[in-house]
Amino acid sequence: MPDKQQTLVLLKPDALQRDLLGEIIRRFEMKGLKIVGLKFIRLTDEMLDEHYSHLTSKSFFASLKQFMMQTPVVGMVLEGYDAVSEIRKVVGSTNPREADAGTIRADFSMNMPSNLIHASDSPESAAVEIKRFFKDGELFTYEKITDRYIFGEGV
Numbered sequence: 249m250p251d252k253q254q255t256l257v258l259l260k261p262d263a264l265q266r267d268l269l270g271e272i273i274r275r276f277e278m279k280g281l282k283i284v285g286l287k288f289i290r291l292t293d294e295m296l297d298e299h300y301s302h303l304t305s306k307s308f309f310a311s312l313k314q315f316m317m318q319t320p321v322v323g324m325v326l327e328g329y330d331a332v333s334e335i336r337k338v339v340g341s342t343n344p345r346e347a348d349a350g351t352i353r354a355d356f357s358m359n360m361p362s363n364l365i366h367a368s369d370s371p372e373s374a375a376v377e378i379k380r381f382f383k384d385g386e387l388f389t390y391e392k393i394t395d396r397y398i399f400g401e402g403v
Contacts, residue, residue: 250329251330252328253331254325254327254374255327255331255332255335255368257339257366258324258365259324260366261315263322263364263365264322266364272352272364276326279334280394282326282328282392283324283326283327284390285323285324285325285382285387286325287322287382288320291320292317296316296317297313299377308361316361325387328399331374332369336369339353339365340353341354342360342363344357344358344360
């Protein structure tokens, strides 16, 4: 049986500005992923320095931070079997022009950083990122009747 995981997704300012929040969330729901946390987040310099610490030396880092801070982002924690890899399949390649047809990035974006979405790249990153953006008590556990149809009996 695959691992049940939680992972972080951030819907970036371009998703908000282009009225794509509902469509993107719908795709995750259609896949069968469960939303266990959802909120608007106003990103700060400190949050972005930590979140994108691997990019701080890049020439585009300042413009990336400016882009990410122009509006709130939507933070979500999604849960499901192999959630990290399944979400990355739905999201598509970081460069939207290289993303497979039918993915969120291929269908709705053309460039970076306006690629609509951030998704954790590993279960380890997901654990760190969830704690970065969600406090204790902001994630919920609940049963959905559809779980048994999506994941099988005895879920």
